[in-house]
Amino acid sequence: MNRSVAIQEMSEQLGLTSRTLRHWEAEGLFQSGRDDSSGWRVYDEHALASIRIMAVLRKMDIPIKEIKSVISANSVAGLSKVIVNKVNSIKKQREEIGGVERQLNRVLEYLERQNEGKLDLDDILTETEAVFMSSLTEPHVFKIIDLPPMRVAFHIVVDVSPEDKAMGPLMDWLKSANLLGTARLFGGNMKPMPSSAGKPYGYGMCATIPEAVVVPEPFKEMQLPGGLYAMLGSSDDIGGSWKSLMNQLSQSRKYRSDRGRLCLEEHIRNDHPEGSGNLYDLNLLEPVKAK
Known part of the structure; x- marks a missing residue:
């Protein structure tokens, strides 16, 4: 039996804001209709299924582009592929975190060599900046x-x-x-x-x-x-x-x-x-x- 759900009900069921639902729709992941009496957005069963898939995969931090391919393919193979991609991404992040740990240990080694005498913040900050700026970048920093x-x-x-x-x-x-x-x-x-x-x-x-x-x-x-x-x-x-x-x-x-x-x-x-x-x-x- 066909069933339509209003945007407020969908927001409450899945803990999603109406802005998020509109953004996902604008990305072409599903389409909503309009309730004739209230003018609110409503979602049919196909849209509901797409939204549930979207909500679960976004919690896994799967990119929207890859989620769109899962919804389009509607197959186990398509879902497996994006999860494998995410696992590989996590492995890469783990390697990057290992690099950060190595840089921190280099800074600690430098500090241990300076364990005598007065604390010179200028020298320590200069050395720390040199260590980190040589290898670390932040892709999502404000300007x-x-x-x-x-x-x-x-x-x-x-x-x-x-x-x-x-x-x-x-x-x-x-x-x-x-x-x-x-x-x-x-x-x-x-x-x-x-x-x-x-x-x-x-x-x-x-x-x-x-x-x-x-x-x-x-x-x-x-x-x-x-x-x-x-x-x-x-x-x-x-x-x-x-x-x-x-x-x-x-x-x-x-x-x-x-x-x-x-x-x-x-x-x-x-x-x-x-x-x-x-x-x-x-x-x-x-x-x-x-x-």
Whole structure:
């Protein structure tokens, strides 16, 4: 018997946010329908199966591209192949961790040779940096960028799934006003902040606009102040990417968060045609100031 499940129910059943479900759908992993009475997204049995597979494999940190091949092939061989790839990736990570351990031991050996006399931090840090920088790189570290002040039109919606409702009307207006090709797009959570699945929260979407453009209702306008931001490209796990950015920033010796400005998510248009992948990538932007 066919059964459809609403996005709120799916979020609660699997502990997934509506943003994650929309992102997976945009990647072409399944398709949703719309409930005629509420307008909410609903998922049929095929989509439900795909989402369950996706949820399990993402917990194993299997890349979306490989999960898409599993869903497409619908075979034991396809699933075995991606798991073998993951096992090989873990083996490689283990080798890299072994390399880190060897580097740490080199630093300890240097420190043991310096066990007499006064602690000279400059010499020790110089030696430590030389050891580590010769072999270690961090692929997912934040960058510091300087945004200019920007005039933006914005739209805020409070709903159990507000992103589409905040973004859709604004995008339609930008397209009709021939502004879509030049606008920079930023989004972010607003009060009330997300708390648990199925509860309403706020999301605001804004777009940069020229000074001469008149902003129509229901949109508002404001001036983003710009300034320094720590920027990190987001994975499909947006919440996890934010945690990674904030953890890195907490360990920075040069920068700390600036709570006087809004954190942002910049939506970057990519080169994928519609229907073949996510139309936007996300750069996470946390306002910062020098320590």
